[in-house]
Amino acid sequence: MAETETENLEHNVTFTEAGNEAPLDYDAIVRLLGEATCRKLGIYPIPPDLVLSVVIPVYNERRTLHEIVRQVRAVPINKQIILVDDCSKDGTTDMLKEWETTQPDLTIRYHEKNQGKGAALRTGFQHATGQIVIVQDADLEYDPSEYLRLIQPIIEGKADVVYGSRFIGETHRVLYYWHSLANKFLTLLSNAFTNLNLTDMEVCYKVFRREVIQGVKLKSNRFGFEPEVTAKIARFKMPAIEGRPARRCRVFEMPVSYNGRDYKEGKKIGWKDGVQALYCIVRYAFAD
Numbered sequence: 351m352a353e354t355e356t357e358n359l360e361h362n363v364t365f366t367e368a369g370n371e372a373p374l375d376y377d378a379i380v381r382l383l384g385e386a387t388c389r390k391l392g393i394y395p396i397p398p399d400l401v402l403s404v405v406i407p408v409y410n411e412r413r414t415l416h417e418i419v420r421q422v423r424a425v426p427i428n429k430q431i432i433l434v435d436d437c438s439k440d441g442t443t444d445m446l447k448e449w450e451t452t453q454p455d456l457t458i459r460y461h462e463k464n465q466g467k468g469a470a471l472r473t474g475f476q477h478a479t480g481q482i483v484i485v486q487d488a489d490l491e492y493d494p495s496e497y498l499r500l501i502q503p504i505i506e507g508k509a510d511v512v513y514g515s516r517f518i519g520e521t522h523r524v525l526y527y528w529h530s531l532a533n534k535f536l537t538l539l540s541n542a543f544t545n546l547n548l549t550d551m552e553v554c555y556k557v558f559r560r561e562v563i564q565g566v567k568l569k570s571n572r573f574g575f576e577p578e579v580t581a582k583i584a585r586f587k588m589p590a591i592e593g594r595p596a597r598r599c600r601v602f603e604m605p606v607s608y609n610g611r612d613y614k615e616g617k618k619i620g621w622k623d624g625v626q627a628l629y630c631i632v633r634y635a636f637a638d
């Protein structure tokens with residue numbers, strides 16, 4: 351590609367920054383690069399009526415909540431941001447009560463008793479109204495600027511569900527070996543029961559068409575959410591519409607970066623959650 355063309359392209363892409371009203375000359379970029387390259391680079395048109403519901407379960411995350419909400423807001427698409435406080439004890443709840451009056455774009459719900467991530471997500475999913483729903487942890491381990499890439503297979507009509515994966519190519523912090531091994535083992539076992547070939551079942555970034563996540567009945571209150579939702583979407587049938595027969599849910603995977611934290615930085619998940627995940631993989635393989 352000629353140098354001037356590259357410069358032009360950069361120019362166009364810069365015009366799409368959040369807050370800048372200049373329209374994206376998508377057609378010109380496609381003419382320049384071709385459709386396949388654009389798709390690969392994550393350059394694709396977003397339908398103007400698209401709303402992404404971002405569900406954030408929150409438990410004792412006062413230190414990071416402000417920053418994660420700032421990062422989510424900065425993603426240049428229409429969003430519904432749902433925060434579910436799981437009865438935090440570190441002052442998060444008071445902070446959210448204040449935000450309720452000062453930040454009306456946020457949907458905030460509270461649990462009166464601490465129940466766990468799964469329960470917080472269930473509450474959040476009930477309030478989702480966007481066409482696409484994504485799970486966002488309230489710590490800073492994952493990068494919201496990757497949403498655009500994550501929702502691409504759904505917008506292109508290829509996928510009903512997209513899982514991020516920390517193990518297929520993106521930058522990630524090098525951390526606990528035995529944790530990563532446990533993660534891989536849980537994914538392997540879950541795959542054996544669901545017959546999906548995922549590489550990262552426990553990943554936070556899970557994206558769903560709204561009808562899928564509101565169509566499965568979830569029960570796990572804690573981190574059993576991850577294997578449970580995986581088992582249930584694996585057997586979820588998309589209903590027949592307009593002549594298209596009912597079909598299985600189509601699951602895609604996208605690489606995501608991961609800036610894991612260590613225990614001193616607030617990591618909470620432990621070996622008991624691993625045992626619970628094992629139990630949930632087997633339980634939800636056979637029962638609803």
Ligand SMILES: Nc1nc2c(ncn2[C@@H]2O[C@H](COP(=O)(O)OP(=O)(O)OP(=O)(O)O)[C@@H](O)[C@H]2O)c(=O)[nH]1
Nearest residue numbers: 407408409436465466467470487488489617618619
């Ligand atoms: N640990 C924990 N997290 C909760 C609970 N309720 C909601 N959450 C939220 O669920 C998300 C995931 O929790 P994390 O503790 O970060 O779990 P994780 O990312 O799997 O594991 P680490 O960050 O490695 O501890 C965070 O946004 C929490 O604030 C709860 O009862 N316990």
Ligand SMILES: [Mg+2]
Nearest residue numbers: 487489491617
């Ligand atoms: Mg975390």
